[in-house]
Amino acid sequence: MADFTNSQVMGVSFDIPTRYQEPQAVELDADGLVCSAADKILRNVVAVRKVTKPFGSSILAKRALREIKLLRYLRHENIVGLNDIFISPAEDLYIVTELMWTNLQRLIERGPMEDAFARYFSYQILRGLKYVHSAGIIHRDLKPSTILINNNCDLKISGFEHARLQGPQMTGYVVTRLYRAPEIMLTWQKYSAKVDIWSSACIIAEMLLGKPIFPATSHAEQFQQIVKLLGSPPSWIREMVTNSNTRGFIDCLPRCPRRSFADVFPNFDKEANDLLERMLVFDVNERINARDALSHPYLRLYHDPNDEPTVKETFDWSFDNTQTTVENWKRIVYKEVWKFRTLEVKHGNEMNMHMGGKPKEETVPINIVSTSDPDGHIMSGTEEFDDILSSFCQNFDSGEMTTSYQAESVTGSS
Incomplete structure (x- = not known):
C-alpha cells in the first residue's frame, strides 16, 4: 500500500500520503477539516480537505461523487481547481486544491x-458565474466564506457541494439565509441561475458596506428588509406563491415604494449602485444575468468578452437521478478517483473552456499535479497507490449494478 502518515489535527485524524507533509489546520466546519500541507513534488503549499466517511450512506456517497465530478469538470481561473484526490486506508476522501490566502x-x-x-472582486465573481451558468449549473450557496482570495487578489469560487443542474423542480434548502433570493423564500420549487446573481449582489453590497445588506435574524424579518428597499413585490409574484401562509404574510406587509439606491447608499460609487439595482430585482426576468453584468460600466476596467469563457461541453448529470446501493456508489467513487489520477494527473487534459469571440490559438493546460518531481523523478508510492485503485476498479464494469448508469461518461474529462 502507498505510504500514508497519520496526524491529529484539532482532534481529527488526518491520513495523507507521504507526498503531503506538515498538515496545519486552516478551517474546521460542517463540511470537514481543511489543512494546509507542503507538497513534496511541486514544492509548494496546498489545501487538503478531509471528507469523513463518504460511504456512510447512499446520500453521502452520491454527494461525494457529485463533488468529484464537478471539480473535474469545472476548469476556470475563477473556480477553485482540483489538484489531487485520494482515499485513505480508513476510506475517508481527501480533496487537494490550491491553497488560497483568505476568503471574503x-x-x-x-x-x-x-x-x-x-x-475587482465583483468582476471575478461574475466572470466565474458566467462560466458556471453556461453549463446549466447553479451554485446555490454563494456567500463570502465560499469566495477565496490569494495575496495577489486573485479570486476563486468554491463550495460546490450544493450545486445542481437547473430543472423544473428545485429543493428549497439552499443558500445561506442572508444571501437567499426572494424566489427561494416564496416559491422554493421554481428558481433559476438568477439566484446566484442575487447572492452576488448581496456579497458586493456587503464588501462596500462592511456588513450584510439584509442583516436579519429570520426569514420574515429578512423579507421585510428586502421589501423596504425594493418596494412591495408585484401582485403577479404573490400569485405564484403556493403556500397560503406565505401569501398571507405578504398581504399583511405595508405597501412600500422602491427606494433609490443612491439615497440609501450615498457612499457607493453611482455605477456600483446602478449595477446593484439591476441585480437586486424581484422579477427574475428583469434581473441581469452574469454575462450582461460583466459589460456593465462599473466593471468596464476589467471587461474583455474575449477572455470571459464559457464551457465547451455540457455537464452530464445523468448519474444524479440514479438510485442504487452504498456499495455501488462506492465502486463509482473509486472509479472516478482512479480515472482522475490516471487520465488527468498522469496525462493531462484541456481546460473545459470556450472563449468568446476569436478562439485563442494555444491550448490552456489544466492546473494538474504531476506524478514526478521538478527533476523528473517519479515519486515513490504514487504508482503503488494507483495500482491499488486500478485493482479495485478493474472489474467494475462487470459488477452488478441496479441501474443503467455508465460510470465512464464524464463530459469533458475522458
Missing part, C-alpha cells in the same frame, strides 16, 4: 472595502 468573509470583517478592491 475574513476581509469583510475588517470593515468596508475600498471600491477598487470591491470592483
Whole structure:
C-alpha cells in the first residue's frame, strides 16, 4: 500500500500520503477539516480537505461523487481547481486544491472595502458565474466564506457541494439565509441561475458596506428588509406563491415604494449602485444575468468578452437521478478517483473552456499535479497507490449494478 502518515489535527485524524507533509489546520466546519500541507513534488503549499466517511450512506456517497465530478469538470481561473484526490486506508476522501490566502468573509470583517478592491472582486465573481451558468449549473450557496482570495487578489469560487443542474423542480434548502433570493423564500420549487446573481449582489453590497445588506435574524424579518428597499413585490409574484401562509404574510406587509439606491447608499460609487439595482430585482426576468453584468460600466476596467469563457461541453448529470446501493456508489467513487489520477494527473487534459469571440490559438493546460518531481523523478508510492485503485476498479464494469448508469461518461474529462 502507498505510504500514508497519520496526524491529529484539532482532534481529527488526518491520513495523507507521504507526498503531503506538515498538515496545519486552516478551517474546521460542517463540511470537514481543511489543512494546509507542503507538497513534496511541486514544492509548494496546498489545501487538503478531509471528507469523513463518504460511504456512510447512499446520500453521502452520491454527494461525494457529485463533488468529484464537478471539480473535474469545472476548469476556470475563477473556480477553485482540483489538484489531487485520494482515499485513505480508513476510506475517508481527501480533496487537494490550491491553497488560497483568505476568503471574503475574513476581509469583510475588517470593515468596508475600498471600491477598487470591491470592483475587482465583483468582476471575478461574475466572470466565474458566467462560466458556471453556461453549463446549466447553479451554485446555490454563494456567500463570502465560499469566495477565496490569494495575496495577489486573485479570486476563486468554491463550495460546490450544493450545486445542481437547473430543472423544473428545485429543493428549497439552499443558500445561506442572508444571501437567499426572494424566489427561494416564496416559491422554493421554481428558481433559476438568477439566484446566484442575487447572492452576488448581496456579497458586493456587503464588501462596500462592511456588513450584510439584509442583516436579519429570520426569514420574515429578512423579507421585510428586502421589501423596504425594493418596494412591495408585484401582485403577479404573490400569485405564484403556493403556500397560503406565505401569501398571507405578504398581504399583511405595508405597501412600500422602491427606494433609490443612491439615497440609501450615498457612499457607493453611482455605477456600483446602478449595477446593484439591476441585480437586486424581484422579477427574475428583469434581473441581469452574469454575462450582461460583466459589460456593465462599473466593471468596464476589467471587461474583455474575449477572455470571459464559457464551457465547451455540457455537464452530464445523468448519474444524479440514479438510485442504487452504498456499495455501488462506492465502486463509482473509486472509479472516478482512479480515472482522475490516471487520465488527468498522469496525462493531462484541456481546460473545459470556450472563449468568446476569436478562439485563442494555444491550448490552456489544466492546473494538474504531476506524478514526478521538478527533476523528473517519479515519486515513490504514487504508482503503488494507483495500482491499488486500478485493482479495485478493474472489474467494475462487470459488477452488478441496479441501474443503467455508465460510470465512464464524464463530459469533458475522458
